[in-house]
Amino acid sequence: MATVDIRNVRKSYGPVEAIKGIDVAVQDGEFLVLLGPSGCGKSTLLRMVAGLEGITGGEIAIGGRVVNGLDPKDRDIAMVFQNYALYPHMSVFDNMAYGLKIRGIPKPEIQSRVAKAAEILELGRFLDRRPSQLSGGQRQRVAMGRAIVREPSAFLFDEPLSNLDAKLRTQMRVEIKRLQDRLGITSLYVTHDQVEAMTLADRILVMNHGVAEQIGTPLEVYQRPASLFVAGFIGSPPMNVLDGRIDPAGAAIAMPGGAVLPLAAPRAADAGRAVKLGIRPEHLALTAADAPGASSIQVELVEALGADTVVYGRLPDGESLVVRMAGLPACREGDRLTVAPQPGALHLFDADGGRRLAEA
Amino acid sequence: MQRRVIFDNKLLPYLLLAPQVAVTLVFFIWPAAQAIWQSVHIQDAFGLRSEFVWFENFEVILRDPNYIETLKTTAIFSVSVTVLSLGVALLLAVLADSKIKGARAYKTLLIWPYALAPAVAAVLWMFIFNPEIGSLGQLLNRLGLDWDYRLNGTQAMIMVILAASWKQVAYNFIFFLAGLQAIPRSVMEAASIDGAGPVRRFWTITFPLLSPTTFFLLVVDMVYAFFETFGTIHALTHGGPGKSTETLIFRVYQDGVVNNDLGASSAQSVILMVIVIALTAVQFRFVERKVHYA
Numbered sequence: 001m002a003t004v005d006i007r008n009v010r011k012s013y014g015p016v017e018a019i020k021g022i023d024v025a026v027q028d029g030e031f032l033v034l035l036g037p038s039g040c041g042k043s044t045l046l047r048m049v050a051g052l053e054g055i056t057g058g059e060i061a062i063g064g065r066v067v068n069g070l071d072p073k074d075r076d077i078a079m080v081f082q083n084y085a086l087y088p089h090m091s092v093f094d095n096m097a098y099g100l101k102i103r104g105i106p107k108p109e110i111q112s113r114v115a116k117a118a119e120i121l122e123l124g125r126f127l128d129r130r131p132s133q134l135s136g137g138q139r140q141r142v143a144m145g146r147a148i149v150r151e152p153s154a155f156l157f158d159e160p161l162s163n164l165d166a167k168l169r170t171q172m173r174v175e176i177k178r179l180q181d182r183l184g185i186t187s188l189y190v191t192h193d194q195v196e197a198m199t200l201a202d203r204i205l206v207m208n209h210g211v212a213e214q215i216g217t218p219l220e221v222y223q224r225p226a227s228l229f230v231a232g233f234i235g236s237p238p239m240n241v242l243d244g245r246i247d248p249a250g251a252a253i254a255m256p257g258g259a260v261l262p263l264a265a266p267r268a269a270d271a272g273r274a275v276k277l278g279i280r281p282e283h284l285a286l287t288a289a290d291a292p293g294a295s296s297i298q299v300e301l302v303e304a305l306g307a308d309t310v311v312y313g314r315l316p317d318g319e320s321l322v323v324r325m326a327g328l329p330a331c332r333e334g335d336r337l338t339v340a341p342q343p344g345a346l347h348l349f350d351a352d353g354g355r356r357l358a359e360a
Numbered sequence: 361m362q363r364r365v366i367f368d369n370k371l372l373p374y375l376l377l378a379p380q381v382a383v384t385l386v387f388f389i390w391p392a393a394q395a396i397w398q399s400v401h402i403q404d405a406f407g408l409r410s411e412f413v414w415f416e417n418f419e420v421i422l423r424d425p426n427y428i429e430t431l432k433t434t435a436i437f438s439v440s441v442t443v444l445s446l447g448v449a450l451l452l453a454v455l456a457d458s459k460i461k462g463a464r465a466y467k468t469l470l471i472w473p474y475a476l477a478p479a480v481a482a483v484l485w486m487f488i489f490n491p492e493i494g495s496l497g498q499l500l501n502r503l504g505l506d507w508d509y510r511l512n513g514t515q516a517m518i519m520v521i522l523a524a525s526w527k528q529v530a531y532n533f534i535f536f537l538a539g540l541q542a543i544p545r546s547v548m549e550a551a552s553i554d555g556a557g558p559v560r561r562f563w564t565i566t567f568p569l570l571s572p573t574t575f576f577l578l579v580v581d582m583v584y585a586f587f588e589t590f591g592t593i594h595a596l597t598h599g600g601p602g603k604s605t606e607t608l609i610f611r612v613y614q615d616g617v618v619n620n621d622l623g624a625s626s627a628q629s630v631i632l633m634v635i636v637i638a639l640t641a642v643q644f645r646f647v648e649r650k651v652h653y654a
């Protein structure tokens with residue numbers, strides 16, 4: 001068990017800077033998820049922690065020991081790869097025992113550690129098989145087992161569920177969570193899937209173009225996204241983003257379409273400022289036409305998901321607006337609806353730069 | 361899984377096979393049958409009459425101490441060429457597979473020797489090893505080694521082994537490199553995280569995963585050393601000095617074409633054929649079992 005400290009870490013591939021200075025301190029036993037779109041540098045950061053990529057700048061410490069110059073084998077970490085990276089010519093048992101044998105652990109102990117991991121992961125029946133004789137889900141478990149038996153200071157996961165089908169992915173997600181709760185080993189987990197991030201993480205580090213947009217608990221990231229990027233990346237369907245301007249009194253936001261949305265707390269300091277206004281689809285509700293902040297939308301598409309309904313509409317000025325309502329659809333394409341944001345559900349971002357405005 | 365192609369025309373499949381069958385018949389079955397036929401006959405000096413003699417040709421050959429000597433020479437030559445060309449090619453492929461500057465140029469250069477005709481290659485080696493004008497030959501003599509492959513049988517053997525291996529290294533290299541590149545990078549990374557250093561990674565991961573390639577090349581190289589090195593030996597040493605570099609295939613030529621003893625030569629070809637078939641069978645039977653097909 002150990003902390004993982006990432007201090008102003010940078011990575012350049014020639015002239016291209018893939019990681020542009022990331023700082024995060026992962027607590028002992030914490031589950032940190034690195035979340036971001038493809039190509040944002042998640043794997044690069046994880047592989048720098050593992051020692052598979054050199055560190056261009058900054059410092060990484062595991063358990064308080066700076067590991068910049070250490071080989072992967074000396075960092076006391078275990079890693080689970082997206083394609084599992086099992087040794088194809090070895091049995092399941094040998095796959096898990098490989099690292100232990102190299103470290104000179106006595107045979108009886110290897111036996112018992114592998115047996116224990118196999119029991120936890122329900123792999124007991126497959127110990128003699130080759131990876132090619134296993135299903136995707138079973139291979140995934142073997143990869144997990146190979147990490148567990150080592151009893152490392154930290155687990156590193158690089159999109160471990162991406163190669164599984166949707167159902168298995170959900171199932172393995174739950175198992176990984178259970179396993180990490182049980183073992184309490186510090187974990188860094190890379191994914192581009194926000195559901196995985198929200199369900200697994202103690203904290204999420206949202207990455208974009210090699211920078212950390214936000215580091216926070218799943219709820220913080222959802223409730224108080226630090227930037228337009230985070231706001232758009234977390235939540236499904238994504239947050240509505242509209243242009244607006246804070247009125248001269250700092251008490252409401254004037255929308256180009258004519259609607260005026262009252263602010264929960266007045267912002268005198270920002271009076272007259274142009275802003276980007278974020279409203280989550282689930283924070284819009286049907287309302288009377290004369291209610292404060294009401295806007296009328298023309299319904300263009302209705303998606304009935306069963307438990308709730310997603311309505312794609314258009315505001316009078318042509319902007320699109322997505323509304324998510326509980327229950328079965330109560331409207332059809334072509335209908336006119338009047339919606340208003342729930343009180344206190346507005347997110348305000350700087351019109352240029354997209355950073356969240358400080359709370360009033 | 362088996363796939364079957366359905367032909368409407370009953371004749372078409374046979375027509376499609378015909379060229380392949382014809383080539384095999386003309387260039388393998390027919391000469392092989394002729395060799396077997398001739399191996400049990402003795403011809404008179406003018407090639408006008410031949411007499412059926414059962415296995416007399418074989419008896420004569422196998423009683424000939426010279427022939428046993430040739431067998432030994434062939435064994436030393438073939439095993440050396442196979443081991444050397446496999447070993448060197450694997451080493452070069454591992455180096456080319458790791459991240460080095462100019463890897464592309466390096467790979468292209470390594471493939472060239474394969475495109476070279478044996479006679480041309482032999483001339484190159486002569487220029488290197490010739491005691492008077494060869495760069496390495498001169499150097500060895502200056503170092504007091506008394507180098508002259510035209511007089512010293514061991515030295516001649518070393519030279520033909522080097523020359524024959526050198527050509528085959530290029531071929532092996534291509535296959536080893538392809539085999540190495542088929543090993544996922546993440547598997548090697550997983551091993552290094554598991555604590556294996558480069559040497560252990562090579563012996564516990566790379567080498568076992570390459571074993572199908574190695575096995576295939578082992579068979580190919582063995583057959584190469586037995587049959588296809590005639591040109592190299594012919595051009596470099598003519599089997600000499602004495603008979604020190606005379607391999608089975610060279611002797612077949614010597615007895616058949618130079619000494620015009622078709623019966624003995626044919627009997628030798630038959631023996632050679634049997635040896636290669638037996639070797640290949642043994643390799644498939646015993647070596648393949650140890651091969652890990654992933």
Ligand SMILES: Nc1ncnc2c1ncn2[C@@H]1O[C@H](COP(=O)(O)OP(=O)(O)O)[C@@H](O)[C@H]1O
Pocket residue numbers: 013018036037038039040041042043044045
């Ligand atoms: N070996 C490399 N050489 C050059 N550029 C690379 C290399 N590896 C990754 N990159 C670049 O770094 C960026 C981040 O890659 P990566 O960490 O794999 O993204 P992610 O895992 O978030 O999808 C990408 O733009 C990618 O093209």
Ligand SMILES: [Mg+2]
Pocket residue numbers: 042043044159
């Ligand atoms: Mg990645």
